[in-house]
Amino acid sequence: MLSVSKAIAEVSVMVVGDVMLDRFTHGVVERVSPEAPVPVFRQKEAKTMLGGAANVAVNIWSLGGTAHLIGCIGDDTQGDDILRIIKGHDGIVPSLLKSGEHTTTEKNRIVAGNQQLLRVDREIPFVYDDISRVKFLAQCRSALDHVDTLVLSDYKKGVLTADICAALIAMAHEKGIPVVVDPKTQDYSVYSGADIITPNQKELAEASGISVDTDEAIVAAARRILQDHDIGTVMATRGERGISVVTAEDVHHLPARVKEVFDVSGAGDTVVATIACCLGAGFANARRIAEIANLAAGIVVGKFGTAFVTADELDAAMLAEHHSPEHDMPSxxxxxxxxxxxxxxxxxxxxxxxxxxxxxxxxxxxxxxxxxxxxxxxxxxxxxxxxxxxxxxxxxxxxxxxxxxxxxxxxxxxxxxxxxxxxxxxxxxxxxxxxxxxxxxxxxxxxxxxxxxxxxxxxxxxxxxxxxxxxxxxxxxx
CATH class of the missing domain: 3.40.50.620 (HUPs)
Structure with missing residues (x-):
């Protein structure tokens, strides 16, 4: 029986990617507008949370690890909100480039009761100039001296360009640091050499060119990714069907561990953060890592909003799963x-x-x-x-x-x-x-x-x- 909180208490993870602000505007709908056949939304309150790569960092912090967060924000109110929220998390160490040419990405979800009615996105993708590129890579190189794992959290907002990804993966491997990628681009050559990649089912189909409606098709698509792009392991998230773990030698299809799905916002970030923490703690068994990440995802989708899982919650879930003496032998x-x-x-x-x-x-x-x-x-x-x-x-x-x-x-x-x-x-x-x-x-x-x-x-x-x-x-x- 492994206490997750003890295993990852000293783990440090570098998270590089697209930092975003998640806003949840709550209210009620009680009538239809006389101006057009649309509901009238009466706002009651708004909550802001860290999103994208920053939510990966929050999940690492909530599990008891330290997250070195590197990304870009705009010189705007949303960027200031991100910095303010990060100050409340002593386990997140930010190194965020602020650019007046870049608009901080914000996703504003309009919610009535427990139902999401609409999402309003505000963004201008980040574009490097020569100076910012050099500065950004220098920050990453410095942070790599203090971490156990590297996460590339790609939301396709401009931070993780092909050359930046290649440079980061190369730098990490020089130091013997494993790399986990949450992908968005369809060209996985960008992530060549990564140790673990975590596409969802749709992303896997788009990247491989294979329809992935069956377990066999998932394996075929994942194996194509492994072979074509020199990636160690594919952990494909499949919603209610759980996670499929595919390496060159092994295949494991793990059923979802969730009693009730309430909100899937940020569940992928939770999976990536948990995988990174397990790698940093020394776990080498891909199936066991995926089992723990699967449990974490099952917890977080039972919460509303861009949520995170705590070490205590994960410990309790692992205890409930513990049925045989062999279960924790990968420990x-x-x-x-x-x-x-x-x-x-x-x-x-x-x-x-x-x-x-x-x-x-x-x-x-x-x-x-x-x-x-x-x-x-x-x-x-x-x-x-x-x-x-x-x-x-x-x-x-x-x-x-x-x-x-x-x-x-x-x-x-x-x-x-x-x-x-x-x-x-x-x-x-x-x-x-x-x-x-x-x-x-x-x-x-x-x-x-x-x-x-x-x-x-x-x-x-x-x-x-x-x-x-x-x-x-x-x-x-x-």
């Missing part, structure tokens, strides 16, 4: 990422049936011996075999959720065997930590960790604290 990608960046990974395990002070003390002490602590959690069947038919008191998903929220715990992975030995061989921790009531020769996986050059540490337990004792006292007083 081992994250463990490998921690090791690659020089962090010391620790491992401990247990049933943790009723979380008590002894558990907390053990986990806090274990965390002091490592930079990241992975907890192996006995699954329900495993606990029954070890503790008897009346255990566990709490189901695995509930125990995992509690553990994942502890500050000392970075990752929880359930296992169904009687011992965590196989899981330890998958995690390959730098340090294995267990209670002092175990001799080293009796600790599962100890020999393996020592052979790897790792360390086995035994920690003194808090006397008189155990789940079995708690259960016995409850029964005695019941």
């Amino acid at each position: 081992l990608d994250l463990v490998e990422h921690w090791k690659q960046v020089g962090q010391r990974v620790g491992f401990t395990n247990g049933c943790f049936d009723i979380l008590h002070a002894g558990h907390i003390s053990l986990l806090q002490a274990a965390r002091k011996h490592c930079d990241r602590l992975v907890v192996g959690l006995n699954g329900d069947a495993s606990v029954r075999r070890l503790k008897g038919a009346e255990r566990p008191i709490n189901l695995c998903r509930d125990r995992a959720a509690l553990l994942a929220e502890l500050k000392s715990v970075d990752l929880v992975i359930p296992f169904e065997e009687d011992t965590p030995e196989n899981l330890i061989k998958s995690v390959r921790p730098n340090v294995l930590i267990k209670g002092a009531d175990y001799a080293i020769e009796d600790i599962a996986g100890a020999d393996f960790v020592i052979e790897l050059g790792g360390e086995v540490i035994r920690i003194e337990l808090v006397s008189g604290k155990s789940t079995t004792g708690i259960v016995s006292r409850i029964r005695a007083t019941g």
Whole structure:
């Protein structure tokens, strides 16, 4: 069980693209105009939100990451509104070129009740001159020194020209930074070399020249994109049909995860932001990344307006999806990422049936011996075999959720065997930590960790604290 908020708390993403202002003008329609057969809209209030590439940045911020936002705005009221709103988001670092020749793009949605009646767009596409082009690329090059992922958020408003895209992708790859593209132009050669591209179904059909009415056609269209433009993965968003993940080797069609669609505004931005955060956190499994992004999209379309998803909401959705011990095994990608960046990974395990002070003390002490602590959690069947038919008191998903929220715990992975030995061989921790009531020769996986050059540490337990004792006292007083 992975806590998203913990996984991406230190992730930094550079978002480059078309920055826009989304305005929602709310009111009521109670009569028809006597001047023409049109409804009379009586305005009540107007709300402004960040849109386009700026909404991608907001979603990264809301998930707990840091967004370095680079784009262009006009020297106008709408541009000032964007800067004012960004000041309220301490996780967004803006580098926005202001141009008197450019009009800030604004989308004004006229809404009566919960029904969108009309959208009024105000825009003049951005055009570079030689000076602004050099300045823009210099800002991007500087920001790339401080980020884990690059997002190109293309709304076809002039910022992401073919040469700008090529330069950014090349700069990112020089630094080993993955690139995610939300495309708009039909010529995907502009995005050549990107790691992940996220067209919707209509965009995929237009770019590939293939009608995409079936799963097979989606795969054929995506594979054409991969082959023609040297793109690593296509994650095609398909509305109520979910997301299709296509690489050169694999195909996965993931159903939509949504109870009720209320408003799709900005859902694509949420998908892109979630993908970028997962990549920045070290996830390498394309299917798992898409599953998490799919859950995020399902949350955001249940809200009204250009909405965003929070880390807590995504954690809860992932918990609801967690049905089997294998479900989070791709989280081992994250463990490998921690090791690659020089962090010391620790491992401990247990049933943790009723979380008590002894558990907390053990986990806090274990965390002091490592930079990241992975907890192996006995699954329900495993606990029954070890503790008897009346255990566990709490189901695995509930125990995992509690553990994942502890500050000392970075990752929880359930296992169904009687011992965590196989899981330890998958995690390959730098340090294995267990209670002092175990001799080293009796600790599962100890020999393996020592052979790897790792360390086995035994920690003194808090006397008189155990789940079995708690259960016995409850029964005695019941």
